[in-house]
Amino acid sequence: MAHQFPALTSEQKKELAEIAQCIVANGKGILAADESVGTMGNRLQRIKVENTEENRRQFREILFTVDNSINQSIGGVILFHETLYQKDSQGKLFRNILKEKGIVVGIKLDQGGAPLAGTNKETTIQGLDGLSERCAQYKKDGADFGKWRAVLRIDNQCPSKLAIQENANALARYASICQQNGLVPIVEPEVIPDGDHDLEHCQYVTEKVLAAVYKALNDHHVYLEGTLLKPNMVTAGHACTKKYTPEQVAMATVTALHRTVPAAVPGICFLSGGMSEEDATLNLNAINLCPLPKPWKLSFSYGRALQASALAAWGGKAANKKATQEAFMKRALANCQAAKGQYVHTGSSGAASSQSLFTACYTY
Amino acid sequence: MPYRYPARTPEQRKELPDIAHRIVAPGKGILAADDPLAPRTRRRTGASTASCADRRRPRQPRLGGVILFHETLYQKTDDGRPFPQVIKSKGGVVDIKVDKGVGPLAGTNGKTTTQGLDGLSERGAQDKKGGADFAKWRCVLKFGEHTPSALAIMESANVLARYASICQQNGIVPIVEPEVLPDGDHDLKGCQYVTEKVLAAVYKALSDRHIYLEGTLPKPNMVTPGQACTHKYSHEETAMATVTALRRTVPPLEEEASINLNAINKCPLLKPWALTFSYGRALQASALKAWGGKKENLKAAQEEYIKRALANSLACRGSASQSLFISNHAY
Numbered sequence: 001m002a003h004q005f006p007a008l009t010s011e012q013k014k015e016l017a018e019i020a021q022c023i024v025a026n027g028k029g030i031l032a033a034d035e036s037v038g039t040m041g042n043r044l045q046r047i048k049v050e051n052t053e054e055n056r057r058q059f060r061e062i063l064f065t066v067d068n069s070i071n072q073s074i075g076g077v078i079l080f081h082e083t084l085y086q087k088d089s090q091g092k093l094f095r096n097i098l099k100e101k102g103i104v105v106g107i108k109l110d111q112g113g114a115p116l117a118g119t120n121k122e123t124t125i126q127g128l129d130g131l132s133e134r135c136a137q138y139k140k141d142g143a144d145f146g147k148w149r150a151v152l153r154i155d156n157q158c159p160s161k162l163a164i165q166e167n168a169n170a171l172a173r174y175a176s177i178c179q180q181n182g183l184v185p186i187v188e189p190e191v192i193p194d195g196d197h198d199l200e201h202c203q204y205v206t207e208k209v210l211a212a213v214y215k216a217l218n219d220h221h222v223y224l225e226g227t228l229l230k231p232n233m234v235t236a237g238h239a240c241t242k243k244y245t246p247e248q249v250a251m252a253t254v255t256a257l258h259r260t261v262p263a264a265v266p267g268i269c270f271l272s273g274g275m276s277e278e279d280a281t282l283n284l285n286a287i288n289l290c291p292l293p294k295p296w297k298l299s300f301s302y303g304r305a306l307q308a309s310a311l312a313a314w315g316g317k318a319a320n321k322k323a324t325q326e327a328f329m330k331r332a333l334a335n336c337q338a339a340k341g342q343y344v345h346t347g348s349s350g351a352a353s354s355q356s357l358f359t360a361c362y363t364y
Numbered sequence: 365m366p367y368r369y370p371a372r373t374p375e376q377r378k379e380l381p382d383i384a385h386r387i388v389a390p391g392k393g394i395l396a397a398d399d400p401l402a403p404r405t406r407r408r409t410g411a412s413t414a415s416c417a418d419r420r421r422p423r424q425p426r427l428g429g430v431i432l433f434h435e436t437l438y439q440k441t442d443d444g445r446p447f448p449q450v451i452k453s454k455g456g457v458v459d460i461k462v463d464k465g466v467g468p469l470a471g472t473n474g475k476t477t478t479q480g481l482d483g484l485s486e487r488g489a490q491d492k493k494g495g496a497d498f499a500k501w502r503c504v505l506k507f508g509e510h511t512p513s514a515l516a517i518m519e520s521a522n523v524l525a526r527y528a529s530i531c532q533q534n535g536i537v538p539i540v541e542p543e544v545l546p547d548g549d550h551d552l553k554g555c556q557y558v559t560e561k562v563l564a565a566v567y568k569a570l571s572d573r574h575i576y577l578e579g580t581l582p583k584p585n586m587v588t589p590g591q592a593c594t595h596k597y598s599h600e601e602t603a604m605a606t607v608t609a610l611r612r613t614v615p616p617l618e619e620e621a622s623i624n625l626n627a628i629n630k631c632p633l634l635k636p637w638a639l640t641f642s643y644g645r646a647l648q649a650s651a652l653k654a655w656g657g658k659k660e661n662l663k664a665a666q667e668e669y670i671k672r673a674l675a676n677s678l679a680c681r682g683s684a685s686q687s688l689f690i691s692n693h694a695y
Contacts, residue, residue, distance in 0.1 A: 211571035218564035224612050259577050264611040295616045 007221040008179060016226025017266070019144050019184045023104050023228065024267030027339040028075030029300035030186075031332070032271070033060060033307070034108035034147065036080055043307075049316035053082070059314060059324075061088045063307070064097050066325045073336035076104040078147050078186070078301070084138070095142040106145040106186065107138045109174060113151060122163040125150050125170055128177070135181035145184040147230070148174040152189065154197045154205055154237065164212045172216035179223055186269070186301070188230035189213050193273050193358065195237035199244050203234045203252045210260035224264040230301045231257070233270050233283055238358050246279075250286035254294060263295040270298075272305035274358030277331055278345070280305035281338045288341035299339040304357040306331050371574040372532060380579025383497045383537045386457050387581065392428035394539075397436070398461040398500065431459040431500050431539075437491060448495030459539065460496040462487065462527065466504060475516040478503045478523055481530070488534035498537035498581070501527045505562055507548040507590060512558065517565045525569035532579055541583040542566050548590035552597050556587045556605045563613035577617055584610070 008016070023030065035043065041051035049055055060083055077098055084107055087093050095105045109131065113123035125148065135146065150167035152159040167189060175185035189209050191202060210231065217224065234252040236244055257268060270287075272280040280302055287298050300306075309327040314320050337343040372380075387394060430451050437460055440446050448458040464480035478501065488499065503520035505512040512520075524540050531538035542562050544555060563584060570577065587605040589597055655665035 208571065211568055215564055215568040218560065218613070258617055259615050260571070261616075262612050262614065263616045264608070293616050 007176065008223055008226075012179070012182065013223055013226060015182060016179055016184050016223060019104060020226055020228055020266045023075040023145065023184070024269065024297040024299050025075060026072075027299065027336045028071075028073060029302070029332075029335055029339055030076045030078060030106070030269050031063070031074050031306055032078045032147075032301050032303035033063065033083065034078040034080045034106075035303065036108075036112075037082065040080075043304075043311060044316075047311050047315050055316065056082070057086050058318070059311070060086065060094060062314065062321050062324045063310065063328055064088070064094050066329055068101050070329060070332060071102045073332040074103055075299075076106050076145060078106040078108055078145075079143075080108050084141060084143065093142075099142065104144050105142050106147055107143040107183075108148075109134070109138075109146040109178070110148040110150075116163055116166060119160050119163060120155060120157050122153065122158060122160060123151060124163070124166045128170065128173055131174065131177045132181060135178055135183050139182050143183060145186060145228070146174070146178045147186040147188060149188040149190055149230075152191045152205070152209055154191065154195045154201060159191070159205060159209065164209055168209070168212040168216035171213055172220040172222060175217060175222045175227060176220045179226055184226055184228060185222070186228045186230050187213065187217070188271065190230075190271060190273065191232050193232070193235055193238050196239035196241070197237040198240055198242055199234060199236045199248060199252050202232075202236060203256050206232065206234050206253075206256045207260055210256065214260060214262060224262055225266060227265060229261060229265055229268045229296075230271055231268065232273050233275075233287070235273075235275075235283075238274070238356075246282045246286035247290075249283050250290040251292070253283075253287055254290040254292045254298075257296075258292055258294070261296065265296050267297040267299060269301035272300070272302040272357070274356065275305060276354050276356050277305045277308050278354050281331070281334045281343055282345060284335060285338035285341060285343040288339060297339070300335045302331075302335065306335070308355065308357055371529070372576055372579075376532065376535060377576060377579070379535055380532060380537050380576060383457060384579055384581055386455075387428035387498065387537075394429045394431060394459065398431045398433040429457040429459050429498060431461055432496075433461055434491075437494050437496060446495070452495065457498060458496050459498040459500055460491045460494075460536075461501075462491070462499045462531075463501040463503075469516060469519060472513055472516060473508060473511055475506065475511060475513060476504055477516075477519045481523065481526055484527065484530045485534060488531055488536055492534050492536055496536060498539060499527075499531050500539040500541060500583070502541040502543060502583075505542065505544045505558070507544060507550050507555070507558060512544070512562070517562055520562070521565040521569035524566055525573040525575060528570060528575045528580060529573045532576055537579055537581060538575075539581045539583050540566065540570070543583075544585045546585070546588055546591050549592040549594070550590040551593055551595055552587065552589045552601060552605050555585075555589060556609050559585065559587050559609045560612055563609065567613060567615065577615060582614060584614075 037051070037056070040056050044051045044055060044059075064077070065088060079095070084095055084105070085093070088097060098105050109127055110125045111127035112125070114126050116122045116124055127148065138146070148171060150171050152163060152167060171187050171189060175187055178185035191206050191209055193202075217227070233249055234256050235249055236242060253270075261268065270280075270284060275283065280300070284298070284300055288294075306328065309331060310324045313327045314324040334343055432447065436447060437458070438446070441450060451458050462480055462484060463478045465478070466476035467479050469475040469477055480501065491499070501524060503524055505516055505520060520542055524542060528538040528540055544559050544562060546555075550558075563582075566582075570580070586602065587609050588602055589595060651665045651668040654668045655661045
């Protein structure tokens, strides 16, 4: 047993743990603004805006130049490669704007899915080649955390043991490499909501997946105190006819987590997975009020559920900047309150915030 | 994914955590009275335990549970009461040791696995009828240059998970004991590293076998340096190493139990489980010595035993201070 080959020095561990805690302190969560070019295109198409680099830059500029008080609700922002190197209209790098607000900058590191032969269309995730060099470069360029999304599906014979094992292993490899380069790895094993399975089925699968992920992280000597988990909430499939309350979702979710996620993990930031903005907030609130043991921070890492209203308000027009920022700020604040179990639903949210944001077989 | 074959009924899912909770109510712990001493000695230990339970009335009993050897489960006090009945009448829970000792793993450096799976379900059902509500199974992992090997860890984890599954099927709460022995000259960090690896493997195996974690109790070793290690560590260092290892591997359920030191409960890291004690030698050593096999010493023995139980109970709440090491302890 080779304990004499520690993966990290004490200084490295300290830095990673501090970054992780900083991101989720005091109810703060993460803005997942790391949509790939293609995915951003889908978003822009919905509001009839052309998918150009300039339009993508403009929208992100509006979000990132919002009032500094955003740093009370947002602890970190995940960026796509392109965005890490973009600037505002005055020529200031986005990553510096965010850092000056006290927000930690993160970078999407995976490079999309690849099929697993012999399975029912299951995938693993690519991106390990040259990952260490890429991480080192991103760290120099201002990133302090990374993100890698693995995808698992509930279907006939899915997720298979192979898919779970393969994705868990890839996640652990990615996490290990991140930590070697001073980046906190966000570990995202998403069980997607496609299908008509019920809540219990999702809980069962989520528990199996998370157990495999934490075994793999342990095998790869990943320092758990310097990681964050980004799981799906436990929900029924989108085509399931039975409806569940936020409390039922919360109970199923926290039960799954407390059976699988060690207390050493400082924070769990849920993905929104196509839930409407309002549902994502209500569910997060219920999770934080769930009476089961919850030794980790329970927060958010939302993409669609933080930006839907903002996108609708913007519509591609610079004149709508103020309305866009207000819409974004409102969702950020609501989710921060939810992360403390203090969200009060006023019922006055706009049409965009109740709209389902589900996209089948979501890849981005 | 065959989740449609739930391993337990809703009634079992309610009963198991209820039992587990009774054992680890604040300040309570477990007396391991299952050492395979000579039969006469075992019986006297059991009798002493049962009488202690008697004498403690009307005081609040400190013990949540008592682990008995198979034979002791069916023995009686001098006035004819079955031991389980006496223990239960004092609010205690009866536990039965169900493993059948170790067997060698070929091709390894003296590694072992633990036997006892054959007929375990039938024995479990019978012991449940006989009054047992939880069971104990001890796997042993030895520390050395190339040990514990991946095979030993995997095999132990697997066997523990199988035993746990069978127990739960029979309404018995399994205590899960993967013990990393203190034999050797390894330091505190070495023990922590190995303990983390072992516990991670155990919890993965429990997940693979659909174990209902809320109806189990882990009994891991405390993280300590090897007995032959020359460097001395403070109680606080031991506590920190132990709690760190647990925080990295044991899911934060409420009804966890076992092991503790005063220092562990004072350790400032967030501890989402109840940490209590499950001691054999540490609770009985002074009692056995005071008894010396003589009936006239029974009262003195009982006093020693109550003293240790109280001290450990206080330590559970972080308010409490002769090495009992036996090389290669196997029982």
